[in-house]
Amino acid sequence: AxxxxxxxxxxxxxxxxxxxxxxxxxxxxxxxxxxxxxxxxxxxxxxxxxxxxxxxxxxxxxxxxxxxxxxxxxxxxxxxxxxxxxxxxxxxxxxxxxxxxxxxxxxxxxxxxxxxxxxxxxxxxxxxxxxxxxxxxxxxxxxxxxxxxxxxxxxxxxxxxxxxxxxxxLSAPDSPHTSEFVSQELSKSDRPELASAKVVISGGRGMKSGDNFQMLYDLADKLGAAVGASRAAVDAGMVPNDMQIGQTGKIIAPELYIAVGISGAIQHLAGMKDSKTIVAINKDPEAPIFQVADHGLVEDLFKAIPDIQKKM
Amino acid sequence: MRILVGCKRVIDYAVKIRVRPDKKGVVTEGVKHSMNPFDEIAVEEAVRLKEKKIAKEIIVASIGAAQSQETIRTALAMGGDRGVHVEVSAAEAETLQPIHVSKILAELAKKEKVDLVFLGKQAIDDDSNQTAQMTAALLDWPQAMFASKVEQKDDKLEVVREIDGGLETIRVNMPCVISADLRLNEPRYATLPNIMKAKKKKMDKLKPSDLGVDVTPRIEVISVEDPPVREAGATVADVDELVSKLKEKGF
CATH class of the missing domain: 3.40.50.620 (HUPs)
Known part of the structure; x- marks a missing residue:
């Protein structure tokens, strides 16, 4: 070859x-x-x-x-x-x-x-x-x-x-200029990139609003983590699509993945199930995310996240 | 502007996939199918371009077995003007790949003299994400992949694209090929009167050979298997237990 x-x-x-x-x-x-x-x-x-x-x-x-x-x-x-x-x-x-x-x-x-x-x-x-x-x-x-x-x-x-x-x-043969680059807007963040972060915290539909993601950013800063989201959270307009973890977004495999308020749709699991340790926090004990989680916590995220923030 | 929109009939996104006992594919009989969701977004955007009087005609194409006509009818009910069904046998449909589909779409684009080919960024069955790029290559047209916004700027199209870590804006000459990403729009539901009207819209039927396209498989399926199952761990009683477990692992 x-x-x-x-x-x-x-x-x-x-x-x-x-x-x-x-x-x-x-x-x-x-x-x-x-x-x-x-x-x-x-x-x-x-x-x-x-x-x-x-x-x-x-x-x-x-x-x-x-x-x-x-x-x-x-x-x-x-x-x-x-x-x-x-x-x-x-x-x-x-x-x-x-x-x-x-x-x-x-x-x-x-x-x-x-x-x-x-x-x-x-x-x-x-x-x-x-x-x-x-x-x-x-x-x-x-x-x-x-x-x-x-x-x-x-x-x-x-x-x-x-x-x-x-x-x-090597120089390429001339090609007709049928397209042109205008601009690029990369999301600026002091946090590590999703693709290479050792720890990723993701929020789902259960976050209820984009403002509530602040809780996850705060925890991420404490843990040196990147913040992602499920497609449901992106579709609901809470966060931009470049945060999407899943088959149609980013496929990642960090050391630690913390899924918060994420039910665990198949397309989301496809994007994170190779993570080394998976933590799921969801108030619904039946959520499919628990089937792939190493540590599942059945609790209201709005109570659990500030608590973890304090204790980590 | 004339637009060719491609739409693929796929197993519905909500269906749980089952691998066939012969391990050469997945069970499709008796399983709900629908239009590939990314193609729905492409159809919707084409219809909006028509509503804004930017597009004059929307031609909807689907390549597949006989049932693909249902998918074309759905797109026509959303606002497509006429359909083209390029029919292959059920056996051929199983080995049909983006390289074949893009050759067919490129031929149709030339035949119909369209200015824009609008496709979904990927199909949710084979997850290839290739057809739009390859169609553009075969036509030697510019491409704007993973579009989240499309606007006409003079005689060009300005497209905002989803890229790793953010967004990018490019301008492409027409004719061109665009692939739709998730955030481009939210597709409408077809209304009953429009579904009825769609039944009367014209649908041409062709075979790949009519367009000079050879659909001989380029790959051989060795096996299709279930993914390895990840063992679920245990639930923790409370935040304290979770935090101590994570600390044990060195986080």
Missing amino acids: STLIYAEHNGERLNPATLHTLTAAKAIGGDIAALVAGPKCGPVAQELAGIAGLSRVIVAESADYEGMLPERLTPLLLAAQEQFKFTHILGNSSALARSLLPRLAAKLDVSPISDIIGIKSEDTFVRTVYAGNAVLTLKSNDAVKVITVRSTAFEADAGTTGGSATQDT
Whole structure:
């Protein structure tokens, strides 16, 4: 096998999820290359070049990649594929790669494989369907496997330095500018990011209002935790969608997950059931969340949360 | 503007999935089906664009076995103008993948000379999240995925997208492909008079071969299995016990 990893970054640092994707690439075996593209890639290209296990780093720095538009990145990936003939092309299960890699796959006339959680062999992969209610093992018959990797299903590669990858620069053929980046509004927070937080506290419909989430923020600050929410809380307009944990939101696996006022709909469980320790606080003893919780507390959250705040 | 909206018939989101004894799929017989919820959002947004006089015609397409016509009728009752059913056999429907569906949608988009293809961001059965991106690639059109707001700006569309950690605004030329995310809108319910009216709306029937699309499977299903069950722990009596358990674990 010869694998290309699409390396995500913010211009300064490699996105930590890419190290999980590297673990998946190592499980496939063979040579591993990484491609880094963006308006500024220098520091990230350098970071990648030192990582043990990468034999090649392909760098494409251009102002054209401002906003990382898939219409402009696809020709670049096609040019890389044309030159190096990879058997596997891997990306994170991120908004960027989920937008980009299927576009690339269609251009290569192959059927992409989304959000894998396991690798059986070079052509056989495991992923979930029906919001995690069934596990599908599939064999791909395509010549090139275009894959996104669920970070929580693969440990992060240690990113050991000492590697000595070849550096190539690549410039993409001109592509028509049919789309343009306007702006980005990232939610600012002093708390850790949901995807990488060791502790996550999530609120559900039982929180009753967006204002009540303040209780969870206070507790989160005490525990160094991130705050998430169930889809029900998002749908009710209590909190923004980027806090959503679940099959249609973020899929996370922290050390400790505290579900507050969350009943535990299947789609929510799909987003958090791989957490190491799960705590559920809900006044309804029949709530399905208790079926996956290590520690269930049947109590009114409005009483329990301030109490925990005091005692932790 | 002419819009092509895709809608997939899927097992209803409220149904508990059961894996088939042969472990090659899930039980679909006698199970309630409905329109993929993300596709409903796409249909709703298309109808709103028509109500704002931005869109002239909404063509609703579904690719699947005979029952997919019910899904098309639902979309027509929500405000679609006419339907196209691209029929495959029940066996073909099982192995139909986004790569096939996107090829069919791309051909339909060309045939119907649409300015916009509007799809849901993912189907809640296979959870692939691929069809819109691939349709855009095949047409060489720009794409705006995971849309939470769509507005016309001169001859372009300005789309707010849901991305990791926040929102992003992009502008795309037309023709283009948009995929709908959760917060774009809240789909309406079809009223009884509109359901009756929808029955009289035109529905074309085609086969993938009529559009020159080969639906040979690209993957082989090795197995479909139940997920591992997580063992439930125990309930704690009160906050004190919970706090001491968490402290024991080092939190």
